[in-house]
Amino acid sequence: MAQPQLQxxxxxxxxxxxxxxxxxxxxxxxxxxxxxxxxxxxxxxxILFFIIVAVLAPWIAPYPYDEGQLVMKNxxxxxxxxxxxxxxxxxxxxxxxxxAQISLWVxxxxxxxxxxxxxxxxxxxxxxxxxxxxxxxxxxxxxxxFPSILLAIAVVAILGPSLxxxxxxxxxxxxxxxxxxVRARVLSLKEExxxxxxxxxxxxxxxxxxxxxxxxxxxPIIVTGTMGIATAIIEAAALGFLGLGAQAPEPEWGKxxxxxxxxxxxxxxxxIFPGLSIMLTVLGFNLIGDGLRDALxxxxxx
Amino acid sequence: xxxxxxxxxxLKKYYPITGGVLGGEVGxxxxxxxxxFTVKRGExxxxxxxxxxxxxxxxxxxxxxxxxxxxxxxxxGTDVMSLSTDAMRKMRRDMQIVFQDPFASLNPRHNIEKxxxxxxxxxxxxxxxERKKRVQEMLEIVGLxxxxxxxxxxxFSGGQRQRIGIARALMLKPKLIVxxxxxxxxxxxxxxxxxxLMQDLQREFGLTYLFIAxxxxxxxxxSDRVGVMYLGRxxxxxxxxxxYSNPLHPYTKALLSAVPSxxxxxxxxxxxxxxxxxxxxxxxxGCTFHTRCPHVTEECRTVxxxxxxxxxxxxxxxxxxxx
Numbered sequence: 001m002a003q004p005q006l007q008x009x010x011x012x013x014x015x016x017x018x019x020x021x022x023x024x025x026x027x028x029x030x031x032x033x034x035x036x037x038x039x040x041x042x043x044x045x046x047i048l049f050f051i052i053v054a055v056l057a058p059w060i061a062p063y064p065y066d067e068g069q070l071v072m073k074n075x076x077x078x079x080x081x082x083x084x085x086x087x088x089x090x091x092x093x094x095x096x097x098x099x100a101q102i103s104l105w106v107x108x109x110x111x112x113x114x115x116x117x118x119x120x121x122x123x124x125x126x127x128x129x130x131x132x133x134x135x136x137x138x139x140x141x142x143x144x145x146f147p148s149i150l151l152a153i154a155v156v157a158i159l160g161p162s163l164x165x166x167x168x169x170x171x172x173x174x175x176x177x178x179x180x181x182v183r184a185r186v187l188s189l190k191e192e193x194x195x196x197x198x199x200x201x202x203x204x205x206x207x208x209x210x211x212x213x214x215x216x217x218x219x220p221i222i223v224t225g226t227m228g229i230a231t232a233i234i235e236a237a238a239l240g241f242l243g244l245g246a247q248a249p250e251p252e253w254g255k256x257x258x259x260x261x262x263x264x265x266x267x268x269x270x271x272i273f274p275g276l277s278i279m280l281t282v283l284g285f286n287l288i289g290d291g292l293r294d295a296l297x298x299x300x301x302x
Numbered sequence: 303x304x305x306x307x308x309x310x311x312x313l314k315k316y317y318p319i320t321g322g323v324l325g326g327e328v329g330x331x332x333x334x335x336x337x338x339f340t341v342k343r344g345e346x347x348x349x350x351x352x353x354x355x356x357x358x359x360x361x362x363x364x365x366x367x368x369x370x371x372x373x374x375x376x377x378x379g380t381d382v383m384s385l386s387t388d389a390m391r392k393m394r395r396d397m398q399i400v401f402q403d404p405f406a407s408l409n410p411r412h413n414i415e416k417x418x419x420x421x422x423x424x425x426x427x428x429x430x431x432e433r434k435k436r437v438q439e440m441l442e443i444v445g446l447x448x449x450x451x452x453x454x455x456x457x458f459s460g461g462q463r464q465r466i467g468i469a470r471a472l473m474l475k476p477k478l479i480v481x482x483x484x485x486x487x488x489x490x491x492x493x494x495x496x497x498x499l500m501q502d503l504q505r506e507f508g509l510t511y512l513f514i515a516x517x518x519x520x521x522x523x524x525s526d527r528v529g530v531m532y533l534g535r536x537x538x539x540x541x542x543x544x545x546y547s548n549p550l551h552p553y554t555k556a557l558l559s560a561v562p563s564x565x566x567x568x569x570x571x572x573x574x575x576x577x578x579x580x581x582x583x584x585x586x587x588g589c590t591f592h593t594r595c596p597h598v599t600e601e602c603r604t605v606x607x608x609x610x611x612x613x614x615x616x617x618x619x620x621x622x623x624x625x
Contacts, residue, residue: 025454026411193407196367197467201421201474202394211420215411 030219033295040291046284050277054100063091065098066249074267084269086260095251096273102252103281106167106245107233113171115225118178119217123209125179126186137183140176148173149238156244163252166245170235174228181224185217219296227289230282237278253278307478307510308341308364313373315356315363319583331583333359334370335534338609341478346504346511348525348542350518350557352579356534357514358402361480364512365397366390378477395425398471402483404463408455414441414466415451421473436473443506444469445499461492465499472503480512485520497524518561522546530554533590534582536609540616550618552595589621597622 034040053060063081068090077084083092125136143151155169189195190213198208237254239245246252248259253274260270315334318327334356341347349357363370366382375382377397385393401407408417418437422428428436438448444465455463464484471479481500485493501524503509515521521528522542529539530553538551549555556573575594580586586593592602601621609619 025413026456193401193403194409196362197399197401197407197470198409198420200365200367200394200399201424201470202391203420203424204391207424211412212409216409 030292030295034291037291037294039287040295043284043287043289043291046280047288050100050104050281050284053097054104057097057101061091061094061097063094065090065095065251074263074270076267077269083273084267086256086267086270087263090249092256092270092273095256096253096277098251099253099256099274099277100281102163102246102250103233103236103278106163106170106236107229107281107285110167110170110174110232110236111225111228113168114174114228115178115221117171118175119182119214119221121175122179122182123186123213126183127190127205127209127213133183136179140179143173143176149235152235152239153242153244156239161244161247163246163250166236166239169239170232173235174232177228178221178224181220182217185220186213189213189216223289223293223296226285226292230285230289233278233281233285305342306340307343307378308512309374309376310340310364311338311374311376313337313360313363313375314371315359315368316371329583332534332585333582334363335582335585337373337531337534337536339529339536339539341510341512342526343477344504344508344510345526346513346524348521348528349512349514349531350516350521350528351531352516354579354582355531356582357516357531358482360531361399361482361512361514364480365394365399367399392425395474396476397478397480398474398476399480399482400464400467400471400484403487404460404467405455405487407467408463410455413452413454417455417466418451418470418473421470425474427474440469440473443472443503445495459492460488461496464488464492464496468496468500468503472507475507476509478510478512480514482514483516484513486515486517493520500524518557530557533579533585535590535619536617537591537620538616538618539609540614540618544614544616548616550612550616550623551591551620552597552622553591589619 068085068088070089072081072085072089073087075081075085075089081091081093083096086092086095121136121140125133146154151173152166152169155172156165159165159168195208195212198212203211236245236252237257240252240254241258243255243258246255248255256274257271260267260274264271313334314332314336316330316332319329319331320326321328337356337360339347349360351357359368362368363373364375364377364382366385370383373383377393380393382390382393412420415434415437418440419433422433422436427433434451437451441448441450446462446465446469450458450462455466458466464487468484484500485496488496497520500511504511511524513521513524525542527539527541528545529536530545530551531537532553538545538549538554545554546558549558552573553575556575559571559573573596577594580590580593586603587606588604589595589602589607592598595602599621605621607619607621609617610623611617612623
């Protein structure tokens with residue numbers, strides 16, 4: 001349909017069409033590369049699927065996540081309970097569906113938190129240097145000296161165990177990752193001639209940072225951020241497993257693994273399905289991240 | 303209006319070398335060491351020298367893109383060194399720079415319109431429509447087309463990018479443009495196009511250039527006067543014709559003798575310099591050129607020669623020409 005319609009127009013306004021073809025912004029270019037990447041599209045598919053499941057959870061879950069019949073405990077998958085039931089007789093399928101809400105929420109918002117804080121600190125350290133850099137960089141070094149999960153446990157221990165505090169803890173422990181990334185990027189961008197050119201035309205620091213430094217630092221932030229969601233989901237599951245994240249009866253995937261692990265031989269489905277869900281979401285985010293890395297990497301450009 | 307647009311006196315830029323356990327200062331690199339010169343209104347002053355002699359540092363120090371260690375810079379009656387950060391920002395309207403690498407000096411994420419419009423936005427000039435119109439005009443002036451405005455830097459060739467760089471410098475209608483090796487990254491065939499463009503623009507807008515280069519034939523083509531730099535100092539400064547017909551400083555002679563001649567039968571006196579350029583962290587005492595100079599005397603090793611006028615504004619820093 002569209003093809004025959006376009007052709008007569010083509011001949012009338014040739015210059016216009018030529019002009020439109022030539023304008024390819026770097027972001028648009030990256031999007032085109034990304035669309036050609038099959039694995040990244042699979043990743044997008046997986047994540048989109050989980051997002052839809054999470055949003056529609058109240059409507060598609062056949063049972064409430066927090067009520068079960070004890071007579072029905074540890075029943076294998078059946079027509080009524082697709083993923084079987086757990087030790088409390090709760091429907092595992094419904095709990096996995098509601099669990100998607102929690103994992104995506106924790107993953108996304110903890111990463112947004114660490115990206116915002118990390119970017120701000122990284123920009124300050126990288127751009128202004130001197131003592132600001134010393135203070136911020138040493139702070140990052142100290143935080144990175146601890147195993148991240150240990151640090152998260154410490155933060156939760158201070159704040160008290162709950163899902164929200166787990167989110168905060170995960171956000172805090174990931175700040176240095178983004179902070180160092182942004183700092184390194186700013187340090188190299190600061191020496192670029194176009195930044196000196198910006199200063200030469202009389203630009204203020206704030207405008208240089210917002211217009212020149214930040215837009216050119218976004219690509220690695222997006223890539224690392226996407227991968228970071230995967231890590232954050234695993235960390236949330238780990239905290240849940242240790243009883244420091246989600247509290248009963250919240251259907252957090254890691255918490256479900258922990259609760260069911262003593263029945264792993266008698267009722268393996270109680271462990272398999274939450275485990276699979278964690279694996280799939282993490283895989284999805286990592287595939288997207290890999291695709292984004294290829295699409296946004298300037299070295300891949302001709 | 304004074305005849306001299308820019309007067310530079312005793313400009314110095316020293317970089318500290320830090321080292322040791324406590325990161326203390328263990329020495330200095332004298333990138334620019336006591337440089338003085340003037341640039342007359344409407345002229346082109348060329349600055350030549352080999353890599354690392356401090357010519358780019360000099361150019362950038364003038365605009366305080368690199369903060370000079372000491373010295374006086376008087377631009378159009380204003381003492382540039384004493385300006386506050388904010389006053390300096392406003393001062394940049396009148397003094398602009400064109401960079402060497404046309405690939406690195408344009409932000410890859412901005413389109414040409416944004417790149418050229420930005421100087422006007424920063425200084426709050428014109429409405430949005432007026433700015434866009436100025437961008438279109440400027441593109442035509444530097445030999446591009448107005449439809450190029452929506453393109454991104456990676457869609458241009460090196461020569462076109464350099465034209466964009468020049469257009470950006472011109473947007474604010476500056477009085478002085480420091481051209482920091484503007485053609486050394488370009489193919490020879492493109493070099494002449496860009497040089498001719500720069501000369502046309504100079505006539506049209508009454509620009510004054512400080513033209514930094516390492517290519518003697520390029521400098522000869524465009525400059526009214528030429529300064530020769532060696533190890534952070536200017537060793538000779540005179541008119542372009544004087545310098546090429548009657549070079550005085552032994553270093554200038556050596557440089558000029560290295561310029562290839564199109565005539566294969568021409569008999570020329572070749573001055574071949576021995577050894578390497580000494581490190582600017584440990585410059586030789588006295589005349590910095592004495593380690594390689596064919597006419598070295600005892601005095602050269604101990605006493606630093608004055609940068610003095612030998613007559614007709616032909617300045618040279620060499621003991622051979624003391625009157």
